[in-house]
Amino acid sequence: MVVIAEIFLSAFFTLASGELFNLALPKGIYSQLQTWTSKLQLIEAVLSDAEEKQITAKSVNMWLQQLQDLAYDLDDLLDELATEALRRKLMMAQPTQASNPSLFRNLIPACCSTNFTPRAVQFDLNISSEIDNITERLQDLLKQKSDLNLMREHVGGTRSRRTGDEIPPSTSVVDEYSGFYGREKDKQAILAQMCLGSESSSNRRFRVIPIVGMGGVGKTTLAQQIYNDEEVKNSFDLKAWICVSDEFDELAITERIYKQISSESCEFKDLNMVQVKLREIISKKKFLLILDDVWNEKYGKWDVLSRPFQAGAPGSTVIVTTRNVSVASIMRSVPDYHLDQLGNEEICSILGHHARGWQNFDAHPDFKEAGEAIAKKCKGLPLAAKSLGGLLRTKKNPNQWKDVLDSKIWDLPTEHNDILPALRLSYHHLPSHLKRLFAYCSIFPKDYEFDKHDLVLLWMAEGFLRPSETHNEMEDVGFQCFDELSSRSFFQCSKTGAESRFVMHDLVNDLARNVAGRVCFRLDAESNVQDRDSLFKARHSSFSRHEFDGSQRFEAFKRVRKLRTFLPLQDLKTYWWSSYLTNQVVNDMLPQLHFLRVLSLSGYNILQLPNAIGNLKHLRYLNVSGTQIEQLPESVSELYNLQTLLLRGCSRLTKLPTDTRNLINLRHLDIAGTEELQEMPLGLCKIASLQTLSKIVLGGGLKVNELRGLSNLRGALSIIGLHNVMDAQDAREANLTCKQGLEELEMVWSSDFDDSRNEMIEKDVIELLKPFSNLRRLEVKHYGGVEFPSWLGDPSFSQLAHILLSDCRNCTSLPSLGRLTSLKKLHISGIKGVKTVGNELCGVGGPHVGDAFPSLETLEFVDMVDWEEWSTNLSNDDANFGQVFPRLRELIIDRCPNLITISLSRLPSILVLEIHRLNHSNYREDEAARSISTKAERIRVTAFHLAPLSTFIGNQKKRKAHQPIRALSDGQSSNRAESEKVKAAKRKPIFQPCPASVATLATSSSATTSVEAKDSKEQPSAAREVTRSPRVQKTT
Template identity: 35%
Template sequence: MADALLSIVLDRLASLIQQQIHQEVSLVVGVEREIRSLTDTLQIVRAVVADAEKRQMKEELVKVWLERLKDIAYQMDDVLDEWSTSILKSQIERADSPSMSKKKVSSCIPSPFICFKRVAGRRDIALKIKDIKQQVDDIANQSNRFNFTSRFSNEEPQRLITISAVDISEVCGRDEDRDTILRHLLGKSCEQNLGLYTISVVGMGGVGKTTLAQLAFNHHKVKAHFDKRIWVCVSDPFIPVRIFRDILEALHENSSDVHNPEVLQQKIQTCIEGKKFLLVLDDVWNEDYQLWEQLKNCLKCGGGESRILVTTRNASVARMMMSTYVHPLQSLPLDQSRALFSQIAFFRKGTEKAEELKEIGEKIADKCKGLPLAVKALGSLMQTKDNKEDWENVLNSELWELDVFEKKLSPALLLSYYDLPPPLKQCFSYCAVFPKDRTIEIDELIRLWMAQSYLNSKAGREMETAGREYFENLAARSFFQDFEKDEEGDIVRCKMHDIVHDFAQILTNNECLILEDDGENLKQSLSLQKGRHATLIVHESEGLSFSFNNVGNLHTLLIVSNIGPFLPDSFQQFKYLRAMDIRGSDSIVELPREVGEFIHLRYLNLSYCKRLETLPETISDLCNLQTLNIRCCWRLLKLPQGIRNLISLRHLEMNGGHPGLVSLPKGVGRLTSLRTLSVFIVCNEEDANEGCKIEELGNLKELRGELEIRGLGTVEDAGEVEKAELKDKKRLHYLTLDFFSWAQVEGMKMKHVAEALQPPPNLKSLGVKWYCCPEWPNWIIRSSLIQLKRLQLSRCQCQCLPPLGELPLLESLKIDNMNNVKYVGAELLGSLSLIAFPKLKHLSFVSMEEWEKWEVEEEKGRKVMPCLRSLELNSCQKLAVVPDHLLRRTPPLVLSIGECPLLEHTSNHPLFLSSFLLLQLSHLFIYFFHFPLLFMYLFVYVFWQFPNF
């Protein structure tokens, strides 16, 4: 962590010096010399940090030295942030100056008070830098006594050299995994001709990858099937020559006198040519394809059913090897984890003693969360303990507090940790701030990393992009698990294994704290002066009972549960906060004015603060703020006018259906860094001086993801709408156009406005609401949204539906409350393509009160909705017939009908029921709100006539 912190500080120093030159914002005389000297000293210290971090586990004095270094690095980061903020505020002041122009900037003279305040602030920063320079000099001198090795030290946790032998009687719970691997080892595959058949077992350290490979390698069917079996422990680094020599020795060939790679390859090829071989490459770390290619090319001469079995912690290794099959190895199930623990812990213990300790033992085993290495480590520990009190002490201890964790678990995890580059080490260890078993939102995690300045955004790469790459790298290395993915296959949520979380806690020591208020105030005296990131878990509805002395150094404050009256009393202490998450507080009606003093704040989550009514104008002083989340703050009526000064704001999260928020302040268009803007509310004519006009959207060129535009019904000038440049926002994927207004413009004017609102071509989801014109805009008639997957048309006044059947990727279509539509027919299908609605799976019509007739006919050679899986018809009062064509489905259709009286009446006829049943409808959900007795009759009739239905 110290290495990453120093890297951040050095990068910021270099950046700020450049800004100082460019902006002509100088500090006091002489401080530049201090900064250059400080930079040189920090670089010298950083050169030995890698060695210090590896020695801290064994040497207490080194650990103390590192903690002091990290504390100084945090102080330096705080000072540099103050300096950066002063430069940023100077930019904002110049932009706000009424005399601002390109010619007059240099002549603009601020008031004497502002000048004095600036000079005093810069002098204060300069003094702090000088003080930190002295501390860095002291710690650099102290480092000499430790004889650190400059980067990079070769001393690492010892890597265990694995062998193929395994005691099957000591293995629990891997039968299914073993059988899956055996099927791929022994089965014939059509993929064989594509190259070497490679099977990769991927999982976190200690999960049992090597054991699984040993089980497969020694299985009697494998021994009989392959002519040659070869086991090589690769570890790191991946050196082809060494692997060649190991392979030769496993083939019982003498390699001791051969050093030439070419000769080694020829010898291997002679041994395996035309023979079925199994090669196990255990513990592979390297992702370099060129090194792998040398080995792969050497092995291609083997028999047609040869196999390579790889174990690795990194999914990227499996991808690099172009594995034919990747087997993600999960933790042991609870019962098998307990069985393994009992097998070890109760060895040579009598039946009576085992029975006495069984219940406690099961709870201890559960602490391991299915990680075999942890189960074995704790089982071995308990094997030496017979006293029930000793067992209870282990049960009640945090796993990371036990010596066995440091001796047996940490080394296995340290290998993965040391394999990370410094920025990823920092990002991983920061995750210790989350409570155990917490579901982590990936976007939230990335924004928290951004708030701490952990993400490298050099070379024009966005911080969000870097954060996603960092996460995917950590996920590939098995630092995260239990992934939840969206429809596009991107990971949106995950968890950390408890053992990995414990390891992160050890790395962060007193930096990341999780404090729990258990109602008995057991931790009131806990000092947070060394803590930099804290999560507070509150169980009592009365609020927090902690003593918050010495909390001024906190950079992160996350509060879980209701926080009661905490904020008004303690708000001013957290002056160095980068991230504050107080979501779900029922106590906050108004955010205190003091929030404006949190100049370092970059992440503020106020979501689900349901009583929050106002945000203070002082929030406009948070010029570093990147994320503001006010989702589900239902009573929040407006945003501060000064929000336009939040020029660093990248993510403004709000609710589309917000009942209170009626407008956005004028000047939102100045927030050119915005990536996320959930809702854009167009002001009406009455609020034109204070509200936000549609044309301000044109400045927000970086918008992406989801956007709802409300209040479009008041816009009359299509020219203003064109300035919004909606069609150029190509990274918007989810868009809602809401034309609702109490004072609607004339219909054809609305059509011109809608024409100018042409959505971007990459849109995946679109909603159009309250469109009050008889004609659809051309962009929807032309079906130009070729990437669209979901579409909702709601409360629109058009008399017919557009030709949506031309949309090639549309999967879900919902049409509701369109009361001018009486007929649906060929116009919906379109006429250009051979297949109408080629991808449509879900079709829904709701509250179509005037809809009378629905015709769907397949012309010769043309198909209609071939992929349809579900059809919903609800509150369609006048619709009498469902097109027979839609009911002829294979696989069967899911049909939902509710509050459709004529359909319900028609369904009473036996022929109607028979058509459904003979057409193999898998489900028929009919909700008879008007005719409950008829429903009962039909229910009995179906099971009487069709007992097998």
């Protein structure tokens, strides 16, 4: 299939907009543009008919391919002309450069000089010959159009359905309650095979249950239901889910199993050592392992992978999902479980649910006939029903459902890659602008997790997005398009749970490759000779980054003439800390790809970019994140079309191009994680289009008030060097209050608290840097004022979920944060002037009614060296308040040597309590202290003398409802401590405290306490490991 409409319309839109006609072009070129416009209108009228006929008419398909090539070439030519307009506009805006004739001439292409002629254009930019070539090809296509008898667009055509295909806003979100239809018997049958609660009668210590079925039939969904079943959770000590996919790499799979089960990274790269470690962890433990989407047919590979599994306890189970019976035959220990297609009743339920939220069509007779007929066409595939249901959401008329049923595309034969007509039909009914966006996603390999925001930036760079009537910003248009594709089930949320991470189902990925055709090319193991021979027609290419990528790997690219996309992707099956790309590729090959719009070298261990990169005039997206470059070449500032510049994690980067301000189309500049970058180029904040500026370093002539011009800032902003602000009014002029798109803000002063610091100025500065109330995360570091700003803790910040206050050593009190209703995590460290923390932290004393910190889940106090007392007890005068910390799950106190008293109100939800490295402690035994809940699943105390923890936890069947924390200071009687040790020794379990020990205490919700002593050399990261319910065995 050929995706043509949107690339064609992109070129047509540029011509029709009239922008190019405003340039000082010679009359010959001007007349040609007018001629093109009229001819393109004739072709545009028959596009819908051609795209539908190409399925069965090969001649129409070939005509569309020629038109597609012409559309891309035309789009490139028009973009080149528009780029010249940008250069001229910038030149006129900087008249001072005219004083430097040499520089002036370098900035002006020959085609823009005063003696502009077609011959000069042909000599310098070959534009004239390109125009002649396009004119000739366009005329030929018009002649073929007449011979093919293509019809003008009629009512009911694809493009006329654009309005009808739009998804209402309420349905543009991924359906998270899709239901589990028709698979309960399958689930119970597999659970019976697993013999839950009993040991295996087989000689093997683990059983392998293959679930076999065609793609899209629901194998993964069924496995997920089993994996998350409560009975299963109670029956296994360890669980892991591994998506294997095409490449069966024994080492990589073993590493991933080890990482999931142990929650630790694997430092070994030797298969034997990794398997030994895995065998130790699962030894005599009952485990459940899901190997999803397995394609390996070599018994030897499975035999090697499975050897550590023999150490598991009887009853351990491996569930394998695969499309291939031969794969199952080499792995199974019990008969395959064949997952058949669902019955029409279940498919009707899925279709009705996703189409209109109906259980079936019985109560909707107008839709019943067409709905059930469409369900039959799904041929039992849940994925097909879900996709078509998303399509039918916008079809509110029964006749529209019949149109879908009667579509000729149903009759397409099923191909070897299992792309069904149902999925093709869902694609066919997409609006043309979504078709191109979806087809572009064929550059992603199967099972690849892509980020929603990253994909939108790529779409924008490729020219797929244009402002609409409802959205002025291209990014917003992209997010809306993404949500539409998600609601139609072309994208699915990743199983990792990350909110912005998505994947495409295998069938959907096959569909994308099928419709994209030769335009998108993946340089991977499955790329055959034919693919490489047709590469010269490709416009977009991606490939998995290897540890070493030499020039030979990219030999095929020598045949590419007009590639737009060069995109390396992280191979999720291999974990390279860094990859190496030969200089021949960077310095020789890439500069020859003149039409690149997307260039990524992210993750490669490159040291510099060639100066010739400035010749890539079409470039919109440049990603060198995670590389070793120290500075970008100055020629980057000549990339006038550049929209996105990503430098995240370039730890050696020290300098940005001096004339970065010339990048007048730059919208996203990500320089997070560039600690060596201590100075910003002047004029950077004059780029009014900037939406992402992850970091700004004040000083060297750059003032904080220059932020006032960046009204479109979004996402995260880190302001470094606030100690350089000498006039507090500059902070007011920064106008952060009006930057509604900011969600994360970091304010950083110098960590050097010398005499040059002015506490009063810093207090005024932070007061005047009040952000907009949409803020979700706030971090304040090295602030030198004596008190926090009045706005910090204001209830109007209703979305603020994370606060970090670090090394604000001059502050003598903490801000009132208890009225922040969305605050989930609070980290306070290094505030050395605070001695007492009381109810002021909770916001007591104001008009607030209700709980204090109603949503807080994690609270950390670190390095509070002068802190002596913490009390949250409420008096009768505080009757307006409810509970304090009602949802607090984790409380960490670390390196607070002088803390003597903790007197807390009830903590009903506490699960984790950690107290580390206190010199001495003596907690009061008043009623408030006794009210601390004992629901904690882990209590850990390190590096100080402590009385037996049984005085805090004890036997839950005999103890009082609440017990205080009580610790011994170094100055208390050793006899008393010894006596307590004797008493504790008579109990089971026991806790033996000593200065050089780390104690872990885990409790279940119903029974006794178990204690495990550990060496104090255990790393803090390990100490943070949360012990779960015994239903899921904790591993360390």
